[in-house]
Every structure is written in C-alpha cells, then in structure tokens.
Amino acid sequence: METRKYRDRADYMVKAVTKRRKRLREMAVDYKGGRCNVCGYDKCIAALEFHHEDSAKKDFGLSDGLTRSWPKIQLELDKCLLVCSNCHREIHERITQPLVETSK
Numbered sequence: 001m002e003t004r005k006y007r008d009r010a011d012y013m014v015k016a017v018t019k020r021r022k023r024l025r026e027m028a029v030d031y032k033g034g035r036c037n038v039c040g041y042d043k044c045i046a047a048l049e050f051h052h053e054d055s056a057k058k059d060f061g062l063s064d065g066l067t068r069s070w071p072k073i074q075l076e077l078d079k080c081l082l083v084c085s086n087c088h089r090e091i092h093e094r095i096t097q098p099l100v101e102t103s104k
C-alpha cells in the first residue's frame, strides 16, 4: 500500500511540473508580445521560440530553463526576441534579419 501511495504522489509531482512549465511558457510568450517578431506568426504557441540577440549574454536556455523563478526568466526574456521556428532557423542561417527593438 505504501509503495502505491508513493507512486501516486510521484506521478502527481511530475504532472504538476509539466503544468507549471506549460504555464511559464505561455507567460513567457505573452510577455514577449505573443507573436513572431519577424513575420507576425501567432497560430501555434509551440512553434514560437526565443532567439538570443547576443548569445554571449545568454545565462540559460529558455527552452529548458523554465524551471527558474519568473523574475529570473523575465531578465532572460529581456535579452531575447520572440520568433517562430521558421524565422528562427532563417536568422541562424542569416537569411533573415530580426527587427531591432526600438522600445528599449
């Protein structure tokens, strides 16, 4: 019985972490305007990615760093540009240039 209870609890914890990550991702995307900064794509949140404008300033990857506290994530987000996965590849291949943010 004890083992079973433990397993249920572990299962619950895993689900809670997944839920939290998903929520943080939604918050992060929302914080960055909710759409691709290059083409305006906003159909699928899973296809939006964070591009570090200056990779030297990168403290942690936002794709796997969503276990951090929200204020820390926000600091990291301020160094990023929200783009869709297509534009992200194009930026890295230097086919497209991200728009320079003038609001900061």
Ligand SMILES: [Zn+2]
Pocket: 036, 037, 038, 039, 040, 041, 083, 084, 085, 086, 087, 088
């Ligand atoms: Zn795009």
